[in-house]
Amino acid sequence: MKHLFGPVRSRRLGRSLGIDLLPDKICPFDCLYCEVGPTVRRTCQRCEYTSTAGILQEIDDFIAQEGAAGVDVYTVTAQGEPTLHTGLGRVLRHLRQRGGRPVVVLTNGALLHDAAVRQELAAADIVVPSLDAARYEAFLRLNRPEPGFDLDGMIEGLLALCAEHPGAVWLEILLAAGCNDSEEDLAALAVVLCRLPPSARHRVQLNTVTRPSRTAVVHPLTLERLQAIASQLQKHCPLPVEVLATAPVAVNTKDCNAAVADPALPSHSPWENQAERIVQMVRRRPCTAEELWAALGLAGQEAPSRALLERLVVAGRLRRQCQGAAEFYLPGTGVS
Ligand code: SF4
Incomplete structure (x- = not known):
């Protein structure tokens, strides 16, 4: 879309x-x-x-x-x-x-x-x-x-x-x-x-x-x-x-991209289809993982959802930024 x-x-x-x-x-x-x-x-x-x-x-x-x-x-x-x-x-x-x-x-x-x-x-x-x-x-x-x-x-x-x-x-x-x-x-x-x-x-x-x-x-x-x-x-x-x-x-912000979990996903995964929707959403507004999962109907499926986010971070399509206690996902350097 x-x-x-x-x-x-x-x-x-x-x-x-x-x-x-x-x-x-x-x-x-x-x-x-x-x-x-x-x-x-x-x-x-x-x-x-x-x-x-x-x-x-x-x-x-x-x-x-x-x-x-x-x-x-x-x-x-x-x-x-x-x-x-x-x-x-x-x-x-x-x-x-x-x-x-x-x-x-x-x-x-x-x-x-x-x-x-x-x-x-x-x-x-x-x-x-x-x-x-x-x-x-x-x-x-x-x-x-x-x-x-x-x-x-x-x-x-x-x-x-x-x-x-x-x-x-x-x-x-x-x-x-x-x-x-x-x-x-x-x-x-x-x-x-x-x-x-x-x-x-x-x-x-x-x-x-x-x-x-x-x-x-x-x-x-x-x-x-x-x-x-x-x-x-x-x-x-x-x-x-x-x-x-x-x-x-x-009250403050900091970059928090250092800790990256295992980004492995099954290659046939239907999660792949969600990647573009995630990138498009954070282009308009930084979102927490929970907001993304709720929006995409992935609540309750934390492990593969988090793996998908990590994979997008590793690929440079997303980056994380902490603001106070919350961690947000934003477009990565590979996204114009
Ligand atoms: S600069 Fe950003 S926040 Fe300000 S009016 Fe334009 S779109 Fe809205």
């Missing part, structure tokens, strides 16, 4: 089948915390970056072969920013008509000033836009947009989306220690939050860095600090402000 990956388990969404609209990391931003890696092309230019017909065909093939029984939601996303693809509206309508499950879009919000983009997003059941900073200094530091990017326009677009969208909007704010969590930064965010239209469908979710960044070392906030900030912002916000991170989060 070129555009589809998973289903992966998502804390918020359950079993999520990912639909990646872009062929590469194309994005208006180059966020410090990005799990995909450095932006290859930083742009706000909309375009049919890959064939929309090809994406629709892959969706149809998946539904025909596997059905929707193992899927809770379809999540339209990208290695970069999915609203850059001009086929977005067609893909969303297709999923609504054929998928039989809610459709979610993850977006960094950069193009929300564009009424045509908001109109296309209207076909999604849930839109999850991001706004990490409302102050230019923090925005430039953390999100590293293309030169001349209009943060104020993006914020107005976000407010318009919240007022217009017929489904739910879950606004995500990712906070990174020392980047966008100063009192000044929080005060600027509060000014935006107090302008959100009241709605029973919408909510605000605070998150922090929980997986390895492939771009830079970024430090998370503690759960206690996130909860304190949620209480602080809630005073200004007509929507519920929730903390998304549920477990204590890591």
